[in-house]
Structure formats: C-alpha cells, structure tokens
Amino acid sequence: MLKYIDTIRKISKRLLKEKAVDMVIGFRKGTVPMMNEPCFINKPEDVDNLVWNSNCGINLANYLTNRKEKIAVIAKGCDSRNIVTHIIENKVKRDQVFIVGVPCKGMIDRHKIASMLEEEIIEVVEEGNIVIVKSAAFEKRLEKSEILQENCAVCIHRNPVVYDELVAEPVEEQTDIDRYKDVRRIEEMQVEEKNNFFDNFLSTCIRCYACRNACPLCYCPTCFVDESRPQWLGKSIDPIDIKTFHLLRAFHCAGRCTDCGACQRACPMGINVRIFTKKLEKDCFELYGWESGLTLEERPPLDTYKPDDPDSGI
C-alpha cells in the first residue's frame, strides 16, 4: 500500500494542473505515530505533502459535504461507500467529486497497538505486511494482519465500489469471514447481562462526541443531543443520557453505516463504539439483504416501503 503514494501524488498533480478539480482531499503526515491528518491540497506543487499508509483510517467522505469546490478525494473501499451514501442522500453530487480509488488492505488499530506495550511508542514503520513498532528501548515486529482495526479485519469491500480512477489494481477481497462474531456474543447475553455489559462498556464515555463527529453519516444541522426546544437529553454524564445518545445515534445510522470504523478510531477513550452500528448493519443485512453504499441505483431499505418487507424489521 505504501507504493500507492507516488500514483496518488501523480494523479493529484495532474488533476490540479489541468484544473479538473479545485482541491484534493487526502492525508498529510501526522506528528505522532499511527496518525495522519486529513488535509486539502489546492496547488500542484504541494502534492508531495500527501501521504498514504495504514494510518489513514479517518473517513474522508466526512470532508466532502457543504463545499462548493470541485473535489478530488482519496477514497478507500469504505470511503467510497460513504460517498455513495452521500450521493443517495443528496449531500454531494456525483459530478462534484473525482474519486481517486484506493484498493485497501486495511488500517492498523492504534488503540490496540498502544495497549500492547507498556512503553511509549515513538515510531511505527511499515514494511510490506510487517509493522515495526519502536519504543525508546526496543523494537517489536508485528504481522499487520494481527493488528488490523477490527472493522478492517472483517471487511469484504476493500476495493472502492465507485471511482473515477484507481491508484492500483484491485486487491483480492476477503472471503469466508465471520463478520458478526462480536455482535452475536452480545445477542446471546441474557437481558441483565446485556444491560451490565453496556453499562460497563460506556462507563468511560466523556461525551466528547468524537464518534459522532468523525462519522460521515452524522451531518444533521443540529444533532438530537443538541436540540434545546425541546431538549431530548440531559447534558451531564448520567449513564442513561450517555446510553441514550449512543443507542439513538446508532439507530440513525441503520442501513447507512458502512462499518468504516472511524467512530472507534476517533474515540479518545478507546471505546469500541462501532459495536452498536455493527448490530444494525447485521440486522439490515439479515432482514433486507442490504449492504449500504454499494449502489447508486437503489434506495436504502429504511428509505422505502415494500409490501414484502419483513415484519421483524419494525
């Protein structure tokens, strides 16, 4: 995946030079290990600031809306699916975006890697399928497959589903993957156990809303938690208010979530918030055979009514 960067820069430069687009949205090198910063480039001479590696987990579809420019965007499989969702939901027009598709082999899980070591990580380097994690005292070589973000480990749409240009040949899609093991584990719990699980799960939430704000789906002009007339939700760290926020936000994402993992990645407390949306993603798949963001031709199931919709979906 590291090899993509030359092509990404070349395409970006060409598009800017030819004035085919006004800006390119991509990533620039981060200032701390395992982080890159979303950025825009609007001059051909600046394209060398763009980078690509396994730390580009933020979903760039989140940066496309409410803009007037013609935009080129560097899009992984999940980003491309969220662009499709944006187009379906009239948040962006197909001809406003030039999609530079990146066949993706998964992003690495910065929370997981940090928790594997007692020491401060000062550098993380990739060499093919090996990720070398360095602290002041030692180096640890890890297989990338062991430290993928959970959503990437179970991803079956690594290749962009819609694009104007691909930076490389498509990668092989993962098959025979049990995508919902974690959800089933919770589904199997008894009511009380489930309740305790969620209480504990969210006990460190500080309501910073990083999960919501990193999510391309959460674009409401005023989120329900911010409504004041009427005010639906308390503002404190009352566990019921916190739970209400997470559960309602997840329901708002039903049939729309692509499991891009941006919410989990963004959480400063390391809470796996995508477990909620994952459940709804599973339900939509099982009830309607629906996976979001795969096609521009069809309305999402929760957007339409069909006489043969399953009753259990209500």
Next chain:
Amino acid sequence: MIHTNLMIRIQGFRHTMKIIRIDKKNWAEHIENLSGSYRLFGPVKDNGSHMFKELNKGELPDLNYFNTTLSPKSIIYPQSEVMLEYSLDENKDNHHVMKEVKKDYPQRAVIGIRPCDAAAFLLVKRNFDTAEYKDTYWTRAYETTTFVGLACNSPQTTCFCQAAGNGPFHEDGLDILLIDMGDYFFAKIISSKGENLLKAAEWETETDAETGGNIIAAMKQKAEDTITASVSTNKLKGQKTTDLFDAPFWEDVAFACINCGTCTYICPTCWCFDIQDEAFGLCGIRMRNWDSCMFPLFTLHGSGHNPRNTNMQRLRQRFMHKLKYYVDKYDNGIQCVGCGRCIRLCPVNIDIRKVCDLMNNYE
C-alpha cells in the same frame, strides 16, 4: 495572582531542605495510614489505560504510568456537578426555593499527580479564584486537597512542559514531590499541607538534605534533557490580536477538525462549563457540566444567531484563548501546561505545537 505564586515559591523554598526516604516495601502500609484522615485519589489502570480515581480501601495508586488519558482536573472540578436543588412539593420545608446542595469537603489527597497536572490547577485558579469572584465549588475542593506529585523520570515525546513554563520536576502547585528511585522514593516536602500529610503517613526517615538534593537535581537535569518537544511562545504577547484572528493559516489548521470535544475535555486547563436545569416531577436540580468551545451550542444565541457558526471559528477560538487572549489577560504565559494530551488524543492529529509556532512566528 503573582502574589499567590510568590507565596507558593516562598513556602517551597522554606521546606526544600526536608527530604524523606520511603522504601517501597513499606509503601502500602503508609498509604493505609493516610486513609484514616484522607480520602485518597490516584492513578489506576482501568480498561487498558490509566485514570485518576478515588482509591478503594487497600487499593494503591499505580505509579507506573505516563500521563493519564484524562487529566485529573475532575477531582477538583467534576464533569457534572450539582449546585442547587428545589422542590415544588408543598409538604416539604423551603419548597419553591432554590437551595444550595449540601456538600462536605473532607480532606483529600491525590497521590502520584504529575507536575504538569498540578501546575494546571494553579493556572485554572486564576479563573476560579479571583479577588472579585470565588467559585466556591472549585475553591473548597482545591483548598481541602493535598497534592503529592510524582516527578517524571521519563517524559514522553509529546511533553513540552518546559516550554509551557513548568517541567518534569516542577514543584509549583504540589505539596510533596515524589521521585521514583527504583526501590524507594525520595519525597521532597514542599508545603505545610505536605508536612501534615507526612505526619499522617508516618513517614519519618529523613535523608541528608544535601546528598538527597544533589541526587534529585541530577535526575531533574536528566529528565529535562530528555524532553525534545517544544513550542515558541516569546512573540505571542507582541502579536496584534486582530492580525492573528485574521491570519490566513486558520483554514488549513481547521480543515481536519471534526469539532469534537476531545481536546477540551482531556485538557487539564480548559475550564468552561454550561449550567443546566434538570427536573424530575416536583423536584429538580441546577448543575454545571463541562462545556467545549468546539461545540456549536457553546455560543448559540437564543435568537438562533451563532457568532461562531463554522468549524474554523470554533477551532480558532480555542487556540486564540489559550495562546493569545489568556496571555494578554494574565501576563503569565500560555493557558497550557504542555502535558501533550491533546496532541496524542486528537482524532485527526491537530497539533497545538504546530499551531502555537504558527501564531508565534506569524508576520
């Protein structure tokens, strides 16, 4: 405020001579001695990361940690704090009256706070404890708390405490400074609160002040030498506010910002709050909750107008407050202690060091 700092420095000076040696094998027993007269708080590992929590009986602070994910500010300034309560039930005394919620402020001690986090309380004090206004919730909690610091022998790569006016062995805001020496701690007694805690813990093995002092000074130098991160702040005060406000770099800095509250909530020096009423049937409370200048609601007017309606305006406010307005108002450095939390935890890697340098060097 300068006066308060001087007082602390003088107190510190008076007591610097006293250094206690605490063997780690006796550590638990002495901490237990404290639990009779203090409610104890300290860093504990929970769900994979360290947090400041109230220690249960017999529980020890885990001092093998870098900076905690959340700063310890909530010990003095909880994220949600009830201030007033009322009842409309006419059978109750004082119905229809907003009353202050009764709270006791028992003696508390925070064991193992980092010097930057302790310095942050002094900084926040400039806001909550002024000649004109005293925030009684904050001041009562602060005054009844003793801070036992833990010097940083190995600062992180994101620590720029020295450039922010404190340091890995900084003593301002601390009552005792512990220095981890491997099998034992040196405890430098800094204030009378520290003396009192020392007595309660029954730590008695005084060490020769000069020898101990020299060892500590060498360790301090070593720790300071390992700090690589820095910011330049020397020109901030001289910058024209309106020039910085209109500087062209904000659009680029703000692009990635998703306007979450991470930076403000994990910050030891962010002090803004929002006051909310919550009603349950016939009774209700008035509480305050941390607020964040990153949120649109922070400045939304009743009319519907929002003077900071864009991501960029909100991000600019945060940095301008910390690195310009505060600098101008208090003439006491930046509103930041260099703990590096926002650098490590920002979901999109907006780095205050970069922004500070942009602001400082803007021409």
